[in-house]
Amino acid sequence: MPERHDATPRLAIAARPCLTVTTADGARRDLLTPRERELLAPIATLMRVERGAVLYRQGAEASAIYDVADGVLKSMTLHPDGKNPILGFFFPQDIVGLAECGRYVNTVQAVTAAVLYRLPRPALDRLLLRDSELDHQFLIKACDELRAAQYHAVMLGLAGAEVRLTRFLALMRQMQPAASNQIELPMSHGDIADYLGLTPETISRAFTRLRRARILTCPYPHLVRVLDEDRFLAAGEDGLHHGHPAKVAAD
Amino acid sequence: MPERHDATPRLAIAARPCLTVTTADGARRDLLTPRERELLAPIATLMRVERGAVLYRQGAEASAIYDVADGVLKSMTLHPDGKNPILGFFFPQDIVGLAECGRYVNTVQAVTAAVLYRLPRPALDRLLLRDSELDHQFLIKACDELRAAQYHAVMLGLAGAEVRLTRFLALMRQMQPAASNQIELPMSHGDIADYLGLTPETISRAFTRLRRARILTCPYPHLVRVLDEDRFLAAGEDGLHHGHPAKVAAD
């Protein structure tokens, strides 16, 4: 029987709150110095949420922000008509809890079981106002999130389901600890659809086309293996080129 | 001859750098205290750019950030294939100059003639690290931009050209100094299309449908007048309902 792929097999959980940003080359860089981590530790409480649990709902009073230690969460805006667009996924070392006028602006739900540091707002605000260096790190992290949101918006504007999906897969690969041709997808295809502004059916068809083009394989719904790196990256630019592969003998 | 609508008829330019955010109810709130404005003033230089001028290009060294005093600018990512998605528009009291690793992440161009305060990075960084209160205001502004970017992403995920266009118009109305049923659009329909992930033709057709539904009129391409506020807001939720208005007597 094949290995499972929907559990959270991570091992190392940082003993202190952490903050990282993605640099231009796709690597991840730590923001906090050991001193700053020690500053945050006393006001942080470690908590665990199970898969599918709602961390908070949009409109609720924003009493704390969270630092993800392990697991994956998603942020979404609730829509009455059943459409719940996903604004982003949160990975370890990300900050969760964007608020406006004391209320959370969207709903956050755990995609996998997750462990977080809870940082109560009043204590955190006091800390940030006292320590301008630490405050500046949070500003940098916010700018990082802003860039991520802009990249998301660019993706949504792109035509072509293959283009969006391929870029999404490339993004997910960046979030993995080690570069590899295997991409683990913690979320369902439905979640991917909500994130890319498409339907699950369109995601499924895009996967099928990418599989038939021999660009990747999907051993399991939550695992993708890239077969042809060059055409994988090319598909993220222009999409699939509709050549006539049927004319190639024995294809 | 009718009045012109593509010039910049604004009058009051703040004598000091300003920063505002949009609150939950759509109003705009000042972030900086007079003391903080005085702190910024000595490092700021006032500059003027003409309509169509490029403030900076993506990839260029990020030597400064800018505080818009008057006029409108747009931020876009350059794409080789002619598609230049617009990530956002900047209005007075907005901050321009998002960078990553010392390089601007997108290109900013003036939509109208504009006046800006130029804040050199080294001097600003020094100021922010010395004054944690001021730094915190910039963090709040960054969170505001983040919310705006998320709202943009939600719009792009929404189906229906009328829905997106109507929400965009509502957004533009918020940016105007006084609430009114007139909405001035500083940007071209092509810019709107790039912002909403649609083509100019689709924008044009959406305008036509909204006009035919008697929801609004467009006296000039850069001016919209809302005729039916209720249905205007409704169109931003569900889009146009394809009833058969011809069947309703004298409606």
Added chain:
DNA sequence: CGTTGCGTTGACTTTTGTCAAGGGAGGTGG
């Protein structure tokens, strides 16, 4: 007075959404 940029409209193509049906993996309870 021509040129140019922008907006509009129409005909047609392509893509995606929608509806419906079916299948496989995992989990639960007998």
Added chain:
DNA sequence: CCACCTCCCTTGACAAAAGTCAACGCAACG
């Protein structure tokens, strides 16, 4: 241990929406 159930993924047929290509009108500008 097996039956059953549920959730999610897949596929097909069709409808709806948006993109593309092309032509035209209009106003501003030189």
